[in-house]
Amino acid sequence: METLLLNTLNGLSWGMLLFLIAVGLTTVFGVMGILNFAHGSLFMLGAYLCMQSMQIFHSFWYGLLIGPLCVVAIGVIVEKYLLKRIYGRNVSYQLLLTFALLLILDDGVRMIWGSGYYVVEPPQILSGIITLFGQNYPVYRFFLILLGPVVGIALWSFFHFTRWGKTVRAASFDNVMAEGVGINVPLIYTGVFALGTWLAALGGALAAPLQSLNPSMGDKIIIQSFIVVVVGGMGSFPGAFAGALLIGLLESFGTVFAGRMQMAIPYILLAVILLFKPNGLFKKGV
């Protein structure tokens, strides 16, 4: 019983973090058709800039606010001056460009902050332990579990109930027609890429109190985010949510039931989904 509860909480908190990263990836893909390999590097940059802002302002909350916004500034520059040039071209250009970005960002961080490890402390209010059914559990992880759905619902409402959100969906559905009826599609693309970047960087800033900072921390998470996106359905919003929770819970319970096989679980899931439901659990649609 205790094992069940703790593993569920572990799986949920890890899943929520994965969700934040995957939802950015899937939104950018759904709207712009860009598969961003550098998404993990933006996650890593979010963590580093959160750490840096914390050193300046001595508050995690400022770090959480300012760090991701700095990354968004970088994201906007990347979209306006690099991605914009390849929209009409072959997919291989996307792969090359975003992969090059990944390498540049990783090495850039290494040059600025070095290759050693950094740690970030959670804020005082979130650093304690809550006792739940006789089990101790860190407050920060509860915070993550609660934050995930809040961000998810906020994004979903944005896309479904606001004029801007509807415009974005229209542009992703048929960008030529959207442009024809007077929607500024290039502006929307910049905005969506900025949103995707912000989500990745926010994930990084939120992950910083959990894991050590290292220039290659993004490479680990990008693989799992890709799995989440494919399992949930490329471009699908609820798919990213379900996929992230599924991977998080399976990994967590895998340590109890699967032993060494645990490592393989996400990949087995990926293979099964591709075989029986190649479009993912949820049909495409932003």
Add this chain to the structure above:
Amino acid sequence: MKRKLFSVLLALSFVLLSFVGAHASTPVKIGFIYIMSGPLSAYGQFAKQGAELAIQEINATGGIDGRQVQGFFEDSTGKADVALRAMRKLVFQDKVDILVGLDSSGVADTVVPSIAQMKVPLIITHAATPDVTGKFCNKYTFRISLNINQNVKAGALIANETGAKKWTTVGPDYAFGHQSWEYFQKYLGELNPKATFLSKDQVAFPPFNTTDFSSYITKVMNSKPDGVFISLWGGNLIDFVRQGTSMGFFNGDFQVLMSLGAATEVLTALGDKMPEGLWVGTRYWFLANDSPLNKKFVDSYYKSYNAYPSYNAHGAYSAVYAYRAAAKKAGSVDKEAIVSALEGLQIEVPTGVVEFRQGDHQAVTDAHWGKIAADPGYPHRILKPIRIFKGKDITPSVAETGCSM
């Protein structure tokens, strides 16, 4: 006619002069192979700093064999095929006189057998797999750093003192983690026949790329052990300590031993978040030896890099000095002569006197363990008390290593 003869002579003298000059200034070349990129590049960086410090010092005091020393650094990236290519480049293209390095045990296991074909001496300074001075041992391969057996034997001696009976482990899910646990069970089992060890499916071996350790921490805490032997290292260990702290792991009523918990990169990153009172080990602790040589090394390293030397910096630094000692003993830098000179060589390095044992070429060197303690004089946690285990007490006999040369 005379003019022609003069110019021929002049040309000839130039050729001769340049030949002589070239010979006198040909440096002794040392090839270093470390992980210089990727998540573990900090380890290569430390080693490079240690190596460069040693080369600087040696060049300032007459070099090796009267010649200046030049270091060639190559990136192994932690992959065996890349490391092998880098070694071939160093040996056949740069024509180095000796190879120094290797971080990853996996890489070491793969490349050591081909060292015998390249016929170049190799001093391993970090990789800890017992196999390279065990079943894969050969005439050209030496290791100056502490291996798994030595580090874990010292850990088992401490584990025995704690009186804890029921032990479990958390280790990275590859050869290093599994071998560490295997030796720990063997050595502690010999010291205390009453000690018990949790079965394979109850211990925790998180994959190397794990960043969320919470489910493993839960698993180990629920198994209610008396002692936990942790062989995680680097970023894994940092993540484990922080997540473990937030989940109350270190307040549990069990002993915690970390075989590589006293690594300076881990202590630096964790700062005052490293829980006090844990038993931790390392391959070299900068405060464990009061010798003038160690003090000088720590001081000049700190002056150059504004940090205390890690075990990897110490390994690379010592290997360069061991090479100089071997060259002195052999009277040349001829590769075969160096190999014979290294065999059985005793040399004082910062950690103490080490000996490249005949039979398997493993350095008989001290192991350092200690208890984590706070000290306002240092930017990170240090060890108090420090426990030093003599090399001869923790090194298994050549017969046990499975090495035959």
